[in-house]
Amino acid sequence: xxxxxxxxxxxxxxxxxxxxxxxxxxxxxxxxxxxxxxxxxxxxxxxxxxxxxxxxxxxxxxxxxxxxxxxxxxxxxxxxxxxxxxxxxxxxxxxxxxxxxxxxxxxxxxxxxx
Numbered sequence: 008x009x010x011x012x013x014x015x016x017x018x019x020x021x022x023x024x025x026x027x028x029x030x031x032x033x034x035x036x037x038x039x040x041x042x043x044x045x046x047x048x049x050x051x052x053x054x055x056x057x058x059x060x061x062x063x064x065x066x067x068x069x070x071x072x073x074x075x076x077x078x079x080x081x082x083x084x085x086x087x088x089x090x091x092x093x094x095x096x097x098x099x100x101x102x103x104x105x106x107x108x109x110x111x112x113x114x115x116x117x118x119x120x121x
Contacts, residue, residue, distance in 0.1 A: 035071075036101075040109025043102050047094055048110075057116040068115030074107035 044054060048066075052058045056067030066074060080086035081095035082103075098106070 035108030040105030056110040056113045066110040067113035071107045071111035078103045
């Protein structure tokens with residue numbers, strides 16, 4: 008069985024890819040995420056998400072969906088941590104999306120310099 012690609016099929020594929028890219032680009036605002044990080048997150052996780060302290064996880068380069076789920080779970084109480092719950096409850100759904108995208112976009116530092 009062979010499949011052929013028609014001009015209509017190509018158009019649909021290109022249009023779908025363009026819509027997906029546009030939705031992804033509009034989904035998060037990295038500048039707004041950075042602003043929220045500066046106010047809420049950087050004291051523990053650092054602005055770039057590469058905390059040198061072992062008590063505070065490195066967030067840079069983590070998957071955006073993982074970070075967003077973790078924040079939503081702290082906010083709802085599904086994930087337990089009194090400190091994170093206090094911070095997460097102040098975040099709107101858009102803040103969570105923006106912060107998650109911002110930290111996901113930061114380059115991870117896997118080994119600290121001694």
